[in-house]
Amino acid sequence: MKKIILAVVSMLMMFSCNSTQERSSDPEGFIYSVHGKMDISELGIALTHEHVMSQFGAEPAYVSDYDKELLFRQVIPYLKEVKALGINTIFDCTTVYFGRNVSLLKEMADSSGIELITNTGYYAGAKDRYVPESAYESTSEEIAEIWIDEFENGIDHTGIKPGFIKLAYDDGDPSEIDSKLFIAGIHAHLATGLTLAVHTGDNPQAIEKQLQLLEEFGVSTSAWVWVHACNTKSDSLLLAVAKTGAWISLDKFKAPQVEDYISNIKLLKQEGFLDQILLSHDGNSFPRGGDIRGYQSVITHLVPALEESGFSTEEMNQILVVNPQNAFRVRVRKKS
Numbered sequence: 301m302k303k304i305i306l307a308v309v310s311m312l313m314m315f316s317c318n319s320t321q322e323r324s325s326d327p328e329g330f331i332y333s334v335h336g337k338m339d340i341s342e343l344g345i346a347l348t349h350e351h352v353m354s355q356f357g358a359e360p361a362y363v364s365d366y367d368k369e370l371l372f373r374q375v376i377p378y379l380k381e382v383k384a385l386g387i388n389t390i391f392d393c394t395t396v397y398f399g400r401n402v403s404l405l406k407e408m409a410d411s412s413g414i415e416l417i418t419n420t421g422y423y424a425g426a427k428d429r430y431v432p433e434s435a436y437e438s439t440s441e442e443i444a445e446i447w448i449d450e451f452e453n454g455i456d457h458t459g460i461k462p463g464f465i466k467l468a469y470d471d472g473d474p475s476e477i478d479s480k481l482f483i484a485g486i487h488a489h490l491a492t493g494l495t496l497a498v499h500t501g502d503n504p505q506a507i508e509k510q511l512q513l514l515e516e517f518g519v520s521t522s523a524w525v526w527v528h529a530c531n532t533k534s535d536s537l538l539l540a541v542a543k544t545g546a547w548i549s550l551d552k553f554k555a556p557q558v559e560d561y562i563s564n565i566k567l568l569k570q571e572g573f574l575d576q577i578l579l580s581h582d583g584n585s586f587p588r589g590g591d592i593r594g595y596q597s598v599i600t601h602l603v604p605a606l607e608e609s610g611f612s613t614e615e616m617n618q619i620l621v622v623n624p625q626n627a628f629r630v631r632v633r634k635k636s
């Protein structure tokens with residue numbers, strides 16, 4: 301693993317950061333929430349990687365059926381608690397075939413007061429279990445058309461539009477289907493300006509592959525979120541990827557990991573990458589037959605600990621409010 305990391309880190313040095321201009325705040329920007337077009341300045345404190353509900357472990361289904369009564373009984377009070385903590389927006393990362401149900405998401409946003417943002421794209425983690433058969437037979441362009449259509453015309457006649465593109469790489473060497481879907485994501489980004497949030501984790505080969513493809517298609521790395529970057533133990537990989545201008549998503553926070561998170565955030569800040577950090581929990585408030593996997597502890601545990609270790613209110617605002625705005629503000633990001 302160490303050898304691979306070293307090779308990838310030295311390769312990443314070739315990518316230059318061209319994102320300074322991309323990161324300037326633009327009050328004119330927008331994103332789509334389940335309620336339609338939303339001014340990006342209204343995002344507020346945003347958790348950029350959670351699952352309000354998902355069907356992890358269940359059979360794939362195009363639109364997932366939930367026991368609505370059970371779902372609402374478990375999740376609405378929880379969303380209200382989260383809202384009371386000051387969180388305004390949640391990016392829901394559950395894709396189609398993996399439990400996405402946008403009509404229910406909208407009802408839940410209405411009942412709880414939390415703004416929810418859904419996605420387009422396919423989830424090719426979990427050994428591709430939630431990738432539809434049709435994706436194997438279609439070209440990247442044909443797959444992209446489906447996602448672009450959701451952006452332009454709404455998802456399944458609901459009128460609800462996606463606010464970002466969610467994709468995934470499995471562990472190990474990048475597979476053909478994972479890269480085909482990533483290329484479809486690039487086409488969809490170029491047509492829509494939606495950001496690519498890609499489940500990658502501690503996989504230097506998948507990082508290298510994605511950065512190469514972005515380069516090949518002339519897309520800026522600031523259109524790409526390294527999802528589950530917190531899984532890596534390698535500071536050099538973390539910094540090398542940050543240096544490319546990508547978004548670093550530290551998104552599996554749980555209270556016992558507070559020291560690890562603080563040391564990663566301090567390191568990124570020290571090296572000048574504070575404005576590329578995204579925080580979240582990868583929580584899930586309606587797992588099948590299970591308890592809520594929470595998404596409050598960034599606010600209840602991490603923020604106070606960061607403040608204690610010297611982070612200013614302005615820096616906290618940068619991470620929790622400004623960075624999500626800049627990462628997900630809809631616009632095409634071509635490499636300059």
Ligand SMILES: [Zn+2]
Binds near residue numbers: 349350351393582
């Ligand atoms: Zn997730």
